[in-house]
Amino acid sequence: MILDELNESQRKAAVYEGKHLLVLAGAGTGKTKTIIARAVYLISKGVSPSQIQILTFTRKAAGEIVSRVKASLPPNQANTIGGSTFHSWCNQLLTNFPNLFGTSSFTVIDEEDQVAIMKTICGKNKIEYESIRISPQDLIDIYSFARNTNSNLTDTIQKKVVEDHRLLTSTKEGLVNLKNKLEVFFRQYEEKKKERKYLDYDDIIKIVAVRFRSDNKVKSIISGHYKHILVDEFQDTNPLQWELLSPLKDSSSLYCVGDDAQSIYSFRGADFNNIHKFSLNVPGAEIFKLEDNYRSTQEILNLANWVLNKSPLNYDKTLIGVRGIGTKPRLINVESNWSEFYWIADQIINNLTERGKSYDDHLILSRSGFYTKPLQAVFIEKKIPHRIIGGRGFMEAAHIRDLVSALRVVNNKDDEIAWIRYLTFWEGIGNVKATSLLMTLLNLSDIEGCIKYLYDNTRLQYTSSVSKTLEVIFDSRYQVDKAIELAYDNLEKRFSEKYKNDWETKRRPDFEVLEILGSKYTALGHFIAECTIDSFSKYTANDTNQNIKDSDVSKPILDSNNLVTISTIHSAKGLESDICYVVDVSPKVYPHHRSVTNFDRVEEDRRLLYVALTRAKNELVLTRSLGFNYAENLKLNIPDGSHSSNDSLHLMMEGYFLNGLPENLVDQEVIQSETSLPNDVDEKNDLDIDYGMDFT
DNA sequence: TTGCGATCCATTTTT
DNA sequence: TGGATCGCAA
Numbered sequence: 051m052i053l054d055e056l057n058e059s060q061r062k063a064a065v066y067e068g069k070h071l072l073v074l075a076g077a078g079t080g081k082t083k084t085i086i087a088r089a090v091y092l093i094s095k096g097v098s099p100s101q102i103q104i105l106t107f108t109r110k111a112a113g114e115i116v117s118r119v120k121a122s123l124p125p126n127q128a129n130t131i132g133g134s135t136f137h138s139w140c141n142q143l144l145t146n147f148p149n150l151f152g153t154s155s156f157t158v159i160d161e162e163d164q165v166a167i168m169k170t171i172c173g174k175n176k177i178e179y180e181s182i183r184i185s186p187q188d189l190i191d192i193y194s195f196a197r198n199t200n201s202n203l204t205d206t207i208q209k210k211v212v213e214d215h216r217l218l219t220s221t222k223e224g225l226v227n228l229k230n231k232l233e234v235f236f237r238q239y240e241e242k243k244k245e246r247k248y249l250d251y252d253d254i255i256k257i258v259a260v261r262f263r264s265d266n267k268v269k270s271i272i273s274g275h276y277k278h279i280l281v282d283e284f285q286d287t288n289p290l291q292w293e294l295l296s297p298l299k300d301s302s303s304l305y306c307v308g309d310d311a312q313s314i315y316s317f318r319g320a321d322f323n324n325i326h327k328f329s330l331n332v333p334g335a336e337i338f339k340l341e342d343n344y345r346s347t348q349e350i351l352n353l354a355n356w357v358l359n360k361s362p363l364n365y366d367k368t369l370i371g372v373r374g375i376g377t378k379p380r381l382i383n384v385e386s387n388w389s390e391f392y393w394i395a396d397q398i399i400n401n402l403t404e405r406g407k408s409y410d411d412h413l414i415l416s417r418s419g420f421y422t423k424p425l426q427a428v429f430i431e432k433k434i435p436h437r438i439i440g441g442r443g444f445m446e447a448a449h450i451r452d453l454v455s456a457l458r459v460v461n462n463k464d465d466e467i468a469w470i471r472y473l474t475f476w477e478g479i480g481n482v483k484a485t486s487l488l489m490t491l492l493n494l495s496d497i498e499g500c501i502k503y504l505y506d507n508t509r510l511q512y513t514s515s516v517s518k519t520l521e522v523i524f525d526s527r528y529q530v531d532k533a534i535e536l537a538y539d540n541l542e543k544r545f546s547e548k549y550k551n552d553w554e555t556k557r558r559p560d561f562e563v564l565e566i567l568g569s570k571y572t573a574l575g576h577f578i579a580e581c582t583i584d585s586f587s588k589y590t591a592n593d594t595n596q597n598i599k600d601s602d603v604s605k606p607i608l609d610s611n612n613l614v615t616i617s618t619i620h621s622a623k624g625l626e627s628d629i630c631y632v633v634d635v636s637p638k639v640y641p642h643h644r645s646v647t648n649f650d651r652v653e654e655d656r657r658l659l660y661v662a663l664t665r666a667k668n669e670l671v672l673t674r675s676l677g678f679n680y681a682e683n684l685k686l687n688i689p690d691g692s693h694s695s696n697d698s699l700h701l702m703m704e705g706y707f708l709n710g711l712p713e714n715l716v717d718q719e720v721i722q723s724e725t726s727l728p729n730d731v732d733e734k735n736d737l738d739i740d741y742g743m744d745f746t
Numbered sequence: 747t748t749g750c751g752a753t754c755c756a757t758t759t760t761t
Numbered sequence: 762t763g764g765a766t767c768g769c770a771a
Contacts, residue, residue: 107761137761160761251761317759418758423762480748583761620759642758658759 052087052122060084063338064091070299070335072284072328073307076369077354077664078345082115082624085280085307089119092278093128100130101277107286107315109135109584110439111624115282132276136291137251137583140258143272144249145576150268151261156247157462158579162446164190164239164250166467171238179228180217193236197252198319200289203236204229216647246464251583255294262297273301283623284308284328288319292331299332311358311365314620314658316650343369345626347376350670353715354663357707361656379663379670381635381708381716390673391428393721394631397671398434398614401629409435412614413627415662417642419618421634429614439617439625445581449549449557450564454578456537457530460523461574463497476516476544497524515540523574530568530577534561619662630666635659636674637706646705659707672716674708 056064060080063073064087075081085104093099106112116133134142144153159167168186177184184192188210196206207229212220243250249257262269279298281287284306287295295304306328313322329335343351351371358365384390394414401407416422422438429436444450452475458468466488473484487507491500501524505517522536538561546553571577617625619632641655663670703709 109761135761254761314759318761420757420762478748482747618759639758644758654759 052083052090056080056083056087057342059338059340059342060087063340064088066305066336066338068334068336070304070332071306072325072332072335072337073305073340074309074325074337075307075340076309076343076367077312077661078343078369078626079340080342080344081307081309081340082118082282084340085282085305086115086118086122088280088305089115089128089131090122093119093123093131097278098130099128100132101275102280103132103134103139103276103278104280104282105134105136105139106282107135107623108621109138111282112138114624135584136294137254138580140254140294141579141583143258144254145579147271150271151257153249153257155462155575156249156579157458157465157468157575158254158582159248159250159467160446160582161190161251162451163248163467164194166470167242167248168235168239171235171242177231177235179211180215180220180224182211182215182217184211184232189232189235189239192232193239194250194252195317195319197256198288198290199321200293203233207232213648246466247462248465248467252290254583255290259290259294259297262294269297270301273298276302278303278305281306281308283312285310285313285322285325286315286318286320287324288315288321289324290319292324296331304332304335311367311657312623312661314623314654314661316654341368341370343371344373345667346371346664346670347373347668349376349378349715350663350666350668353379353670354660356712356715357656357663358660360707360710361653363653376668379666379672379716381711381718382671382673383718383720384673384675385722386675388424389675390633390721391425394425394633394671394673395428395432395434397631399432407629409612409614411628412631413622413625413629413665414614414616414631414633415619415622415665416616416633417619417639417658422616425616425633429616434614435612436614436616439615439621444560444563447557447560449545450560452545453534453537453541453561453564454581456519456523456541457533457574458578459500460497460520460527460533461578463494463500464492466492473516475541475548477547479516515544527574528572530571530574531565533574534565534568538565619658622665623661626665626667628667629669629671630662631671631673632659632662633673634675635672635708636676637703640707641705652705656707 053061053064057080060083063071063084066088073081073084075084089099089102089104092102104112104115106115112133112135116128116131119131119133120128132139141158144151144156148154165187168189172186172189177189192203192206192210195210196203199206204225207225211217211228212225242248243253262272276298279295279302281295281304285308298304308325310322310325313320313325316322324331329337346354348371351369355369358367382390382393384393398409398412401411402409414422414425416425419438426436426438445454451471455468455471455475458465459472462468469488469491470481470484473479473487474481479487487504490503490507494500494503497520501517501520504520505514519537519540522540523533526532526536545557549557567581568577571580615625615627640659641652645651645655
């Protein structure tokens with residue numbers, strides 16, 4: 051029984067008898083375990099599992115919690131427990147209760163689609179403000195941020211445009227003008243969504259939230275269904291998500307678990323102050339704390355605590371390590387960007403051969419998915435099996451989107467974004483032709499008419515395929531996997547030409563995966579919505595599996611889970627690992643040079659580093675490169691606030707989180723790499739950045 | 747009108 | 762590094 055494995059404070063939290071509880075749980079204090087124990091406790095006390103809904107930020111986290119709850123109970127006791135992301139849960143509500151929410155048929159669109167719509171709205175208009183270009187992508191960001199934070203357009207522009215770009219010359223009139231200009235675009239965007247029955251990510255939550263607030267009947271029906279709402283990573287909820295949860299507090303219990311020191315989603319509108327305001331927002335709620343860290347050795351905690359304690363913010367956090375003494379974290383200095391990757395690969399191989407470790411003892415964390423690209427190449431070369439978490443998902447790959455666009459037009463024949471994608475997929479149809487076809491297609495009354503029209507009106511090399519593909523999908527629209535399979539057969543020839551560079555190796559195998567994903571669904575719309583919301587990246591690990599197949603040497607490790615994990619820090623919350631590498635802990639990355647303009651963002655970067663450091667159980671390795679003047683910089687360990695004799699160096703190091711790092715906290719090493727640049731190479735000197743940061 | 751090749755450019759994080 | 766954009770040939 052899982053309850054027996056808890057310590058005193060975890061247990062107290064798990065068996066809480068009051069209505070609402072906030073559990074403040076520091077890194078490694080058993081947050082996940084407590085939430086699992088809570089669910090198990092409720093069920094064993096007689097609560098029906100279908101009345102429990104666990105809300106998390108990633109599908110992976112939800113899946114893991116649910117499966118561990120099930121594993122802790124006798125078979126089939128917890129089958130109906132709900133566990134999903136906020137978005138996925140709201141999508142289920144919209145799908146299961148269409149009459150409650152007034153959403154009988156809709157198409158979920160992702161960010162790429164949003165941007166595509168915005169692009170068509172902007173047309174050739176170039177929006178500029180104070181010499182800052184505002185792209186369609188920026189517009190979508192602004193729009194989404196405003197909605198996630200429930201703030202008005204003027205305030206959002208002030209924050210996202212003026213403050214983020216530090217436009218000191220911005221005037222009130224200028225702002226009003228800009229606001230009016232953007233408002234036009236946003237209204238058109240909303241118009242378009244309505245017209246095409248599109249719901250973007252934010253709509254999915256907003257519609258449900260508004261309904262809860264304005265319609266007591268709907269609210270009580272749903273509250274009646276979900277008596278216990280368990281929220282993981284509560285520090286990362288944003289005002290929109292809170293708007294969704296808040297009305298439920300009357301008749302459901304809210305059980306929230308979080309850690310303000312791990313709040314790293316402010317770019318999505320999260321505000322860790324929601325933790326501090328919890329008892330204000332939820333009258334009668336209690337707050338418990340978990341402080342014993344079971345994950346890491348003391349040396350690792352010392353470093354993490356040091357990083358966090360340098361913050362001017364007071365997190366009121368004392369992580370008490372119970373594991374005791376281990377080995378000191380290592381700080382590896384490399385000469386140039388990316389040269390740490392060969393070194394890491396060698397380390398891993400060494401750990402396997404000399405120290406009896408396995409691949410899955412290793413976790414590699416990076417600030418950006420982008421940065422680890424070369425690492426993947428090194429791992430492939432060295433035949434190290436790995437999986438990648440975070441970064442661009444499976445459903446975002448171009449070839450997958452191509453096929454899904456065909457499913458989408460059959461599902462909703464007014465889905466113009468999908469039409470354009472599907473039509474231009476074919477050779478000989480470009481934007482102009484596709485747009486002109488679209489005009490007619492939108493006026494036809496059903497998809498069968500569209501198919502016939504396309505058959506009669508496309509005189510191309512692929513004439514029959516253009517309409518045939520849609521026809522076969524239509525014929526198998528209640529068996530999604532079959533629809534995918536048949537569509538694929540029709541698209542294959544064009545695919546192999548369009549993606550000739552990496553078709554066989556990289557892209558083709560994905561369609562088998564897509565088919566498997568589709569096999570659970572009997573309606574195109576449900577499949578499309580779910581795969582848009584949870585882009586499935588976590589399940590496929592597509593690039594990895596092939597590498598393993600290719601190398602006979604590594605056959606034995608085919609047993610599924612023995613893989614090195616590569617993850618962005620954002621996706622790594624909740625992960626832990628025996629050995630953890632945090633790469634590129636360099637100046638201008640921690641904090642990121644784009645964050646330096648803003649106090650809150652610097653602090654968020656600090657928390658980001660803190661999250662990374664606290665993933666390690668036994669060994670923590672940081673790598674960094676100190677830029678062009680490597681040898682000299684290495685000597686540099688600027689105490690905070692001091693002035694270096696060298697101004698550009700000082701600028702580079704200013705604000706760097708590892709400045710003033712006490713020598714006894716880490717073991718430093720220097721790695722000379724064979725692949726580093728020769729000394730006389732004139733590297734781009736981008737040190738003339740003004741870090742005019744005001745920390746008051 | 748489409749599609750390709752050359753050139754430039756900026757480069758966080760995610761549902 | 763790749764993506765977006767632009768110009769040019771078919």
